[in-house]
Amino acid sequence: MSKGKLTGADVAQHNSRDSCWVIVHGKAYDVTEFLPEHPGGQKIILKYAGKDATEEFDPIHPPDTLDKYLDGSKHLGEVDMSTVEQEEKVADPEETERQERIKRMPPLQACYNLMDFEAVARDVMKKTAWAYYSSGADDEITMRENHSAFHKIWFRPQILVDVENVDFSTTMLGAKTSIPFYVTATALGKLGNPEGEVVLTRAAHDHDVIQMIPTLASCSFDEIVDAKKGDQVQWLQLYVNKDREITKRIVQHAEARGCKGLFITVDAPQLGRREKDMRSKFSDEGSNVQASGGDAVDRSQGAARAISSFIDPSLSWKDIPWFQSITKMPIVLKGVQRVEDVLRAAEMGLDGVVLSNHGGRQLDTAPSGVEVLTEVMPILRERGWENKIEIFIDGGVRRSTDILKALCLGARGVGIGRPFLYAMSTYGQAGVDRAMQLLKDEMEMNMRLIGATKIADLNPSLIDVRGLNSGHHASVPSDTLTLRAYDPLQAPRFSEKAKL
Amino acid sequence: MSKGKLTGADVAQHNSRDSCWVIVHGKAYDVTEFLPEHPGGQKIILKYAGKDATEEFDPIHPPDTLDKYLDGSKHLGEVDMSTVEQEEKVADPEETERQERIKRMPPLQACYNLMDFEAVARDVMKKTAWAYYSSGADDEITMRENHSAFHKIWFRPQILVDVENVDFSTTMLGAKTSIPFYVTATALGKLGNPEGEVVLTRAAHDHDVIQMIPTLASCSFDEIVDAKKGDQVQWLQLYVNKDREITKRIVQHAEARGCKGLFITVDAPQLGRREKDMRSKFSDEGSNVQASGGDAVDRSQGAARAISSFIDPSLSWKDIPWFQSITKMPIVLKGVQRVEDVLRAAEMGLDGVVLSNHGGRQLDTAPSGVEVLTEVMPILRERGWENKIEIFIDGGVRRSTDILKALCLGARGVGIGRPFLYAMSTYGQAGVDRAMQLLKDEMEMNMRLIGATKIADLNPSLIDVRGLNSGHHASVPSDTLTLRAYDPLQAPRFSEKAKL
Amino acid sequence: MSKGKLTGADVAQHNSRDSCWVIVHGKAYDVTEFLPEHPGGQKIILKYAGKDATEEFDPIHPPDTLDKYLDGSKHLGEVDMSTVEQEEKVADPEETERQERIKRMPPLQACYNLMDFEAVARDVMKKTAWAYYSSGADDEITMRENHSAFHKIWFRPQILVDVENVDFSTTMLGAKTSIPFYVTATALGKLGNPEGEVVLTRAAHDHDVIQMIPTLASCSFDEIVDAKKGDQVQWLQLYVNKDREITKRIVQHAEARGCKGLFITVDAPQLGRREKDMRSKFSDEGSNVQASGGDAVDRSQGAARAISSFIDPSLSWKDIPWFQSITKMPIVLKGVQRVEDVLRAAEMGLDGVVLSNHGGRQLDTAPSGVEVLTEVMPILRERGWENKIEIFIDGGVRRSTDILKALCLGARGVGIGRPFLYAMSTYGQAGVDRAMQLLKDEMEMNMRLIGATKIADLNPSLIDVRGLNSGHHASVPSDTLTLRAYDPLQAPRFSEKAKL
């Protein structure tokens, strides 16, 4: 102790699995017992055992995390930071190149669509942050299919409709909004922007767009609610905790703070394996030790157990009435993936479902939301249930044409996630603002071009979905020898030298 | 003033949004009030505020533009050009390379098909001109689908037909023509060739091909009509102005000058966003200022308002009888995209429709004209209406096989646009002439090869359209890891050294 | 004249369109009047006007050409070749590289399949010869589809059949043969091998394979017949001349010389445009002259007229009885492309048809022979006509699996053309021999693997043709921006440096 504070040396002694202290924002914590509970695994904590973990901790955890999840007895008090040894940072050539690219970044006005933000983000985001945002499950087939599915739907536009005045405002779960998309919940906003999710809150306000607040935000829930202005609408996305009292507290707090909808995630009883993300985190340390199989087993079980305390894999249909009993917010299931489950949700009096596969991050070769939508709507209409329950979709929405297709099919709105993260991670709030404006510009134009002046004009006769409703095809593997022997046609050849 | 003329210095003072003068062809104009009306946006004018704008102005505007659209009071009179400061041109390495490529251009005879002109144009046209001509809406999916759609139609050729004499002349809207394609309307011909659209007029004459005159031509309407010879047939493409008197004047003038058909564009209540075009115009100036969202909103509204005075977004079916009342020319709707609208046009007594998506420049994932044709014709035949209305298509036509497929389906003729622009932009009139001759050569050969000696022989039994009538498919996204781990078969290896 | 012979100088005076002499094999010919008749166009002759054309003439013309097609009065007699000026050959860097590649050619044993010969040929053949053999019509879509079509047919193999002894000999048009393929007719064999088509004759003999003799062979018909041994079977492929007496003479001569089948080509009333071939012949000379359109017209008409004397575009069904009257050989139509025409051929008592699109060299997007076969056979079987007429196919056959698929469908045999040309052009007769042996090795193995011991065992239940019978599909054009923004999964990374 120096002047009643802990010293760096004090903390440094607790640098092992048996006694593990870490420093965060100038305070020391004993996380020895917490190690096996850590959702992100023990390994990452042990890397900082006896050291200052602030830089690693910050983007991934809301500021109230330690208070919420670590018993007071483990809060060891302040550390005299002048006594903590500074680790010398090794120059990382990849990071140097990234900083160089940031200096040469394209101006915001050069982004003309939502994919442009992604292209810039890929080059300027931290490698690990990019990997976390951009990764999907297994071979990322579903992740890519999500956008690709929209290209299998084509328009049948109407002409000679008076489209001078176009209005695409609508309502979702009873709340008015300027355009039928919402900012869907995505985790760990501070990986991309030091301010985190509140950046999205502010941009959503400026564009009169609804925001869904994620359970796994980097900002605390209250920070995000505090950032809203006026009658701005927010919803809550919920991972259901094994301890239902915690869940109840979260839900009722959200309702009290004005949230207008509860979206219960049902497609993630276990968080997906995302190999791009795993690979990006892989450190070469110790890599010469060819791990025995035993270790793999242990780590796996550890992760599964740890997560199970945050996300309850036993959540089932019989829990639904309990949710209906603890809140008056409209309740929506997020992550529904088949017709039968939509019907069951409707039968149980739920207010909506989001047809979603979690951005392709959970089960690979799960169908896109928009594909499930094409199967769900005709059956709902057959039963006269199309107004009994609101159907949302998310995943792969990048263009206003995507939004229009979903609405023609019968969706009430669509969620957009990653594109706003990329916009926020590259150009901050101005980026998100431009992304939203681009969608509005596209929306106005494309409403005109299909001959619709208001949301109610959108209907299935305006689209052709046959391409989406005949299963998932792949071509016969190519015949390499023939392909390579083929001598393709050439365009006219320019001379090598200028003619006189 | 010097000698009763304005000086460069006089004009240079009016170099702002508050007072904006520009010089065009040695005369000064006050465009301050016109700024918000400019269809191309204010920004481009302000770039030349107080300066000589001739070089930028010329390729984009017909010579009578200023007289027509700018009130006489804004015509400020002649400028003593010797007093106007010459801007030093900065050497642009891209432009230098382009000039170099032009010197090495392939000879015209090396162009064997219409794609060859496009390949040459891509390398020798000015970047901005190329971008304007070659760009399409959003992801340019419809633009590419337009040609690709023809590859989904296959022939069922007849053999042992006496095809010694082949005649592919036909009539369109009552006018005889040597071959069932016409030069469709495309804007801003001077971007590609200093003479503009009259080049097309001359080539069309030489090949007995019909030309459609665009509203947004670089040459004035009268220049284009003046260029015709003998009983050459021309049609008028019309953007309908909010001020119907202007429209009436245009239509009746065209009829008086001998136009034989009126093609009303109905797929462009708002001109499309073409990102390749937008990106090519983007200048780095001021790009360090990260624009606030507010600016984006303003510019967008500005553009929408400006265009709305040239193209009336409120145009609707109820305007049709008025057109029928002001002209005796056959009236054709250009840009019809669904069966219902073809039937409605027929019911209203219109003379034809062009199944078209505006060259893929308006709504992305709108279907190709030829796809809509496969849906329209069986229904027209069912009703016995196949001769009640003439059906044209445009978009993606590059080969005589494309023309033959459309005619087998039941089209009366097809429009071809970009290929002639590319031919004109690379080799001038000789280029257009060769392009037309190539189509005729292909046509003669392919008529023989499918066993048809005249247009009337073409019928649906000669083609297989199943590939076009099962929706729009996309393959399952590829499994990158497996694909890359695969070690493809190799052809026999050549030795590294010669054998002894 | 020197010693009763013409001198080089004598000939050199006749070097223009007005008087055009050429030397071939030491004799001079006056071809002035013949110029417009030349099937290959005037241009190529004029290039040699007044000069020795032997080297260019040889690979393209059978030795008896001049006697047959040029009136005796135009044969000017011998030339004293010592007086003819030798043109200095300019070193062509492409040719030098080719010679270099020939020295490094892979050994014949490194060719394991028919595509391997094509891959080698592409690198070692003369550019113009390669272009002539490898080119197809327009975009070469049909040419490539021909092979690709076989990949849409999959097997349903039988197991546990005793396949110890496999016999794939069969009969075609009554003639026995060791394997159900024949060497189909292809033109200009000397482009690839100085000996020409007799190389194929010899290899065909050694493998007991039938050869079809082409009308446009480089060897004369009699040379090819003279090369056959024992009871080797040959057929005649016929282009029908406008002058039916010439045709009659050819047919009856062939019958007299022992040909066992007459294959009348019906898919080439006009020889196709093959752009790869045209482009390869294009010479830069005069290319600075931007040709006027008029010239293009002339050349086109000239070519069409010239060809029309060799191949009669007026040939039609009503000519068939005449053929039946002049020969007792079985008559087969080569180039049938739709069901109706097969039925008509059967009704007229013809002995067979070849479902073929001329190797994709005539009409692009004409269907593959094997696709037409899948449509034809069920209808023939329905009528009980499957034995009334023999059905052959050609185009794209490269593997014994291709042959087996055609035979399972009901074909009696398949023609193979280009692969043997490539084998002959690279490794001579040994190449053709190996190509045939490879097919036999594959055939023996694959008969066993599908559970068939003889040709009669092959039947439609052994294959799945659904992929071929649902039209021709093309994917939605790819969304470039999304595709490029996507960051594909990576395999594990090797360290940059070795580990210690």
Next chain:
Amino acid sequence: MSKGKLTGADVAQHNSRDSCWVIVHGKAYDVTEFLPEHPGGQKIILKYAGKDATEEFDPIHPPDTLDKYLDGSKHLGEVDMSTVEQEEKVADPEETERQERIKRMPPLQACYNLMDFEAVARDVMKKTAWAYYSSGADDEITMRENHSAFHKIWFRPQILVDVENVDFSTTMLGAKTSIPFYVTATALGKLGNPEGEVVLTRAAHDHDVIQMIPTLASCSFDEIVDAKKGDQVQWLQLYVNKDREITKRIVQHAEARGCKGLFITVDAPQLGRREKDMRSKFSDEGSNVQASGGDAVDRSQGAARAISSFIDPSLSWKDIPWFQSITKMPIVLKGVQRVEDVLRAAEMGLDGVVLSNHGGRQLDTAPSGVEVLTEVMPILRERGWENKIEIFIDGGVRRSTDILKALCLGARGVGIGRPFLYAMSTYGQAGVDRAMQLLKDEMEMNMRLIGATKIADLNPSLIDVRGLNSGHHASVPSDTLTLRAYDPLQAPRFSEKAKL
């Protein structure tokens, strides 16, 4: 002789086809008469005639091979190895590079899926070993289709199922196992790992996974059985020998040693041609001699005859009762490829079939096992036979999603071959262990994500197989000219220089 041993010189005299001795593990053998019987061909033995062949011999032959297949009279006794001339090894640059790559190999933990092992193996395995394992028949279309087929099956996942406890253990042929895959039989394990198949035995034990022992293992059958522990389950894969007594001995020995299932290979009456493998073995020696066709014929017949003594091509359905009479092990046919043959197997009372195409190594464009499965199961269910016979599949299984799809369709288990070979060839037993653990990790997660807690929950309603049941498609060949003329959209451009 020196000290009663043979000398190198003694052996070296017998270096020809007429008298051919080789040394293996210090002993000499006279293989002159055996030459034509050698399944791998004579050529490879003759390469070592008169020399020490141990290094080449070892990975390909079980240690008991010479005792089993070469008559005692041909065992010539020990050789004094000090008298055998050592061949100087020529440094092979490819091998040097490979050794270099091995030093930089990624750590095992960097492998996150089964494809990763393949990617590493491609870079670190011996070229010939890689070619043997990775090659397939003809164009390797079926080999690649095997995995690709799984991508045409998509999930219809259930939500809100209590998936806290997931159990994917099952039984196959009555034996319990921890997970429904087994290690299928693959030949020549020592090519990849000096210990050979016993490595797989050990890993299979640790993961409670069943192993199928291959007839063509590098280890002897007894070595592999000796390596098993406790009640570990093994099956026998059988190539049926022409000499049924040999076969009987093998089968009954296997049963006596505890094998729990007999898998008779029925898709290989002749071993397939695998060109990648053939090409990798091709040596340049003698390659200047352009082989006459005659030689090709000889070699082919030789190989066919040789193999026929090991694998009986006459094996047929009528042999089945005999197998049933000589063993009590459950009998399964491995390599069934059509519905009819599954039904026949069931009718004959067989215990199971493996729907398989031999890993794509036999007949190209044979269907994948999983495709056949989609056709078989509905028919078995229709007849109420789904429990009468166990259906397995193998080929292309790489992910637990692949396993789940097969089980949803109705398979009892799936075989996995190459991935474990690659894991063993790169990281030894630890690699195989990790590969198995990865599958288990994926399995637990994906069971949860589709809403299944036990194998019995898997059923056809959880998947969409439409993409697999509409035949094999290939796109129209691409239009190269258009594709290349197209100027794709670009992402925003980074500046060349950093902004100030």
